[in-house]
Amino acid sequence: MITVLHGDEEFSRSEALVAIRREAMGEPGVGDLNVHVLEGPVDVPALQALADPPPFLGDRRVIILYDWLSQLKGGGEGVAVRDALAAYLPRVPETSHVVFVESTLVPENHPLMPVLSRLVQEGRAELRAFTLPPPRERRDFLLRWTRDRARGLGIELEPQALTFLVDILGPNLRLLYQELVKLRTYAGEGGVITRADVEHLVPYTREARVFDLIVAMGQRNARTALQLLQGTLAGGQHPLQVLALLARQYRIYIGLKELDAQGVPPEEMAGRLGIPPWTVRRDLRVARRLSWMYLERTMEQLHLLDEHIKQGRIDPVLGIQLLVLHLCLRS
Amino acid sequence: MAQALYRKYRSQTFEEVIGQEHVTTTLRNALREGRIAHAYLFSGPRGTGKTSTARILAKAVNCLHPDPAQRPDNSCPICVAVNEGRLVDLVEMDAASHTSVDHIRELIERVSVAPAEARYKVYVIDEAHMLSNAAFNALLKTLEEPPPHVIFILATTEPHKIPETVLSRCQRFDFRRIAAHRIVEHLAHILAQEGRDAERAALEHIAFAAEGCMRDAVSLLDQLLSFGGERITLEQVESVLGMVPAATLARFVDAMMARDPGQMIAQVQELITQGTDLRQFSQQLVRYLRDVLLVRVGGREVLPDLPAERAAVLERQAQGLSPAFLVQAIKRLNAVASEVRSGVDVQLALELALVEVVSASRTAEEQQPAVASASSAGQAPAETPAEAVTAPTPPAGDAEALERLRRQWKQVIQWFREHRRFKIQAALGSARPVQVMGDQVELVFKNQFSLDMVQRPENLRQVELVISQVLGSTYKVACFLEADYQPGQTTSTGATAAPPPSKSRMSEVLEDDLVQEAVKRGGRIINIQ
Numbered sequence A: 001m002i003t004v005l006h007g008d009e010e011f012s013r014s015e016a017l018v019a020i021r022r023e024a025m026g027e028p029g030v031g032d033l034n035v036h037v038l039e040g041p042v043d044v045p046a047l048q049a050l051a052d053p054p055p056f057l058g059d060r061r062v063i064i065l066y067d068w069l070s071q072l073k074g075g076g077e078g079v080a081v082r083d084a085l086a087a088y089l090p091r092v093p094e095t096s097h098v099v100f101v102e103s104t105l106v107p108e109n110h111p112l113m114p115v116l117s118r119l120v121q122e123g124r125a126e127l128r129a130f131t132l133p134p135p136r137e138r139r140d141f142l143l144r145w146t147r148d149r150a151r152g153l154g155i156e157l158e159p160q161a162l163t164f165l166v167d168i169l170g171p172n173l174r175l176l177y178q179e180l181v182k183l184r185t186y187a188g189e190g191g192v193i194t195r196a197d198v199e200h201l202v203p204y205t206r207e208a209r210v211f212d213l214i215v216a217m218g219q220r221n222a223r224t225a226l227q228l229l230q231g232t233l234a235g236g237q238h239p240l241q242v243l244a245l246l247a248r249q250y251r252i253y254i255g256l257k258e259l260d261a262q263g264v265p266p267e268e269m270a271g272r273l274g275i276p277p278w279t280v281r282r283d284l285r286v287a288r289r290l291s292w293m294y295l296e297r298t299m300e301q302l303h304l305l306d307e308h309i310k311q312g313r314i315d316p317v318l319g320i321q322l323l324v325l326h327l328c329l330r331s
Numbered sequence B: 001m002a003q004a005l006y007r008k009y010r011s012q013t014f015e016e017v018i019g020q021e022h023v024t025t026t027l028r029n030a031l032r033e034g035r036i037a038h039a040y041l042f043s044g045p046r047g048t049g050k051t052s053t054a055r056i057l058a059k060a061v062n063c064l065h066p067d068p069a070q071r072p073d074n075s076c077p078i079c080v081a082v083n084e085g086r087l088v089d090l091v092e093m094d095a096a097s098h099t100s101v102d103h104i105r106e107l108i109e110r111v112s113v114a115p116a117e118a119r120y121k122v123y124v125i126d127e128a129h130m131l132s133n134a135a136f137n138a139l140l141k142t143l144e145e146p147p148p149h150v151i152f153i154l155a156t157t158e159p160h161k162i163p164e165t166v167l168s169r170c171q172r173f174d175f176r177r178i179a180a181h182r183i184v185e186h187l188a189h190i191l192a193q194e195g196r197d198a199e200r201a202a203l204e205h206i207a208f209a210a211e212g213c214m215r216d217a218v219s220l221l222d223q224l225l226s227f228g229g230e231r232i233t234l235e236q237v238e239s240v241l242g243m244v245p246a247a248t249l250a251r252f253v254d255a256m257m258a259r260d261p262g263q264m265i266a267q268v269q270e271l272i273t274q275g276t277d278l279r280q281f282s283q284q285l286v287r288y289l290r291d292v293l294l295v296r297v298g299g300r301e302v303l304p305d306l307p308a309e310r311a312a313v314l315e316r317q318a319q320g321l322s323p324a325f326l327v328q329a330i331k332r333l334n335a336v337a338s339e340v341r342s343g344v345d346v347q348l349a350l351e352l353a354l355v356e357v358v359s360a361s362r363t364a365e366e367q368q369p370a371v372a373s374a375s376s377a378g379q380a381p382a383e384t385p386a387e388a389v390t391a392p393t394p395p396a397g398d399a400e401a402l403e404r405l406r407r408q409w410k411q412v413i414q415w416f417r418e419h420r421r422f423k424i425q426a427a428l429g430s431a432r433p434v435q436v437m438g439d440q441v442e443l444v445f446k447n448q449f450s451l452d453m454v455q456r457p458e459n460l461r462q463v464e465l466v467i468s469q470v471l472g473s474t475y476k477v478a479c480f481l482e483a484d485y486q487p488g489q490t491t492s493t494g495a496t497a498a499p500p501p502s503k504s505r506m507s508e509v510l511e512d513d514l515v516q517e518a519v520k521r522g523g524r525i526i527n528i529q
Helices: A010-024 A044-051 A078-091 A113-121 A135-153 A159-169 A173-187 A195-201 A203-218 A222-234 A239-261 A266-273 A277-289 A292-310 A316-330 B021-033 B050-062 B077-083 B101-111 B133-144 B180-194 B200-210 B214-226 B234-240 B246-257 B261-273 B278-298 B308-320 B323-341 B346-367 B399-407 B409-418 B422-429 B448-455 B457-471 B503-511 B513-520
Strands: A002-006 A035-038 A061-066 A096-102 A125-129 B039-043 B090-094 B121-126 B150-156 B171-174 B431-437 B440-445 B476-481
Touching: A002 A010, A002 A113, A010 A061, A010 A096, A010 A173, A035 A044, A044 A061, A044 A078, A044 A096, A078 A113, A113 A125, A135 A159, A135 A173, A135 A266, A135 A277, A159 A173, A159 A195, A159 A203, A173 A195, A173 B021, A173 B171, A195 A203, A195 B021, A203 A222, A203 A239, A203 A277, A203 A316, A203 B171, A222 A239, A222 A316, A222 B278, A239 A266, A239 A277, A239 A292, A239 A316, A239 B448, A266 A277, A277 B476, A292 A316, A292 B457, A316 B278, A316 B323, B021 B050, B021 B171, B039 B050, B050 B077, B050 B121, B050 B150, B090 B101, B101 B121, B101 B133, B133 B150, B180 B200, B180 B214, B200 B214, B200 B234, B200 B308, B214 B234, B246 B261, B246 B278, B246 B308, B246 B346, B261 B278, B261 B346, B278 B308, B278 B323, B278 B346, B323 B346, B399 B409, B399 B431, B399 B457, B409 B422, B409 B457, B422 B431, B422 B448, B422 B457, B431 B448, B440 B448, B448 B457, B448 B476, B457 B476
Parallel strands: A002 A096, A002 A125, A035 A061, A061 A096, B039 B150, B039 B171, B090 B121, B121 B150, B440 B476
Antiparallel strands: B431 B440
């Protein structure tokens, strides 16, 4: 049997690999002896040496090869290896399962694709792609995936908690799953997770807090802005980190405003700026309200404060507090 | 040799870990349900319980008590071995001094070996952010497929330095700064155990100075106890911290409120006589004024850790000082440190700064100046307009000004036509004024194109000038798309407006070639003198 697990969505790919490895686990203490992992430069004889012998006290051997196919795309010395592999793949014994794990998608025009396709048709090979849906459909997919996984773990996420979690963690499924497991442990079987639980337990909420801070500053709500800032600092965030997050957010506003002026539709902006698509409309609304002059001056001030903190001319906490106050009241 | 208090009173159970209930609850549930992860990341400021929790977890996963809810029991052989630092299956590594890949390889080689006496081998890697990239990569392989008998606990104060690939394979818990009242409770508990006593204000002061770090607070208490004496006093705490008493700072700020430089200079003299380090004093004064400013603008809850008595004084002073004055004073006094570094006598620098702060505020009161740069001695984080920092409550809309602008809107557009700025004229044709708040005029546009046209800095400057001319005062303009506009989205402080330059004077200035050129390049008329 040949399996190709390919694509850049690492978490699902790893889960599929774990399931395959589990298949090969025979009697306790023996299973591991039938699992072989090959990394680095590999040749076909080495693969054959592992795949041809019958399994040891079990039904199946599993041979895992990482990112080998992607190395065999081009010409040169790889051609001979590729030909040898093309000749060997149809001869892989029934008792061996060769698994190619590729961190990128194997293209349709890959030289080994004809052999692999034929084997797929014969039911002797399987190609499984792991990628996230295109940006436009990604958020819905993530919401569905997270909700289903949470249910699988025995917890229910309130709608606000679900969207908040997905928005702060983005498309990193491994991270999402880790946090779900933690929330499940916190709430227990059958627990219902609220947005407050997420804020309380999930550490990656700082970008969201910075966005709230910017909104408060834009609304000249100095009291709220200061409370948010103090909360962020109390959470152990260094003022320079807050500064960097503020600068990042204002850079996004500048980018969005620029693209908006060029007539670029919001759906394209995310890709061009490298930001999550679902934040575009929210950020664009803010960006449109901020004048170029305000944005330019704000960036200047952020830069100046960064310089002064690094030169030791102002205490970092004092500096960021004064800056927030200033931006708040000058908006 | 006596054991340091911090070690003696180090948390030994999850219940004893202070201020991190979100972490301990989850870990205890994990123990109870047998859902132990294979890799944890404990991050947060120093002295908040990361390493203590790691050790407690190491004990708990290996504890021999039959009821998982009672683990660690601190009495079974495993718990005792951990407490005595002799359990071979608990490996603690300081990544700050073991940064290289070889150290991690050595550690990983031992990972595959089953634990000697406990259920799990627990590896605690402290200051994990110090590991090199190669070391992280080596560790990642093991984190991806850890042997079932191994638990990794990474502790760090700087989680952003941990690669994302490692982060996503760890169950991460963020430890928070510990609230002052929890520190005070713990200090009081230690004192009771030790049969000693302290003034409440002294403990509050220790907690405030510790800034959420329990280790610092307990160490300071230890130091104070070693002086002997029946009772720890506030005075002793201030003396050990090398701090000027809060009461002295409060008196000083009272003199500032009275705009009395003579009184302040006399107090400086008194401090010198007492042997106070003036540089440290000026830094403390800056922090004190910062606290007043925070209370003034953000309210008392912005500084929840403030001792009650001090908070009351700050609140009183906050009522008597404007944010603008406080910002100026903080910036000017903060500059004293760098002036001293460049060789200026510290007493002179401080006295000059104090006189300047008070004189500037008097002048400001007398003249009510226009928006001015507040950047003093290059110390400002921004060129803060002094008057921009005012009370946060936005002023009500100026209906009269709005009505006037609406009546003269055609003339505004006409001005651009006459001055051959046809694009702006066209853009303003699709706009209308909807709000005048303080020094800000809000315009809504029917389309994005026109809005963008007016929003270009050089165009916006001209629109602001013309509107200011029409209204007889300096106004900023905020542009919105009609579809997105909600009244009161942005407001103005109202106090930032410069005194209105007369209409004729403004026209005169606008005719000047140099002024026109400056405006084209993004310049802006702030005031006419």
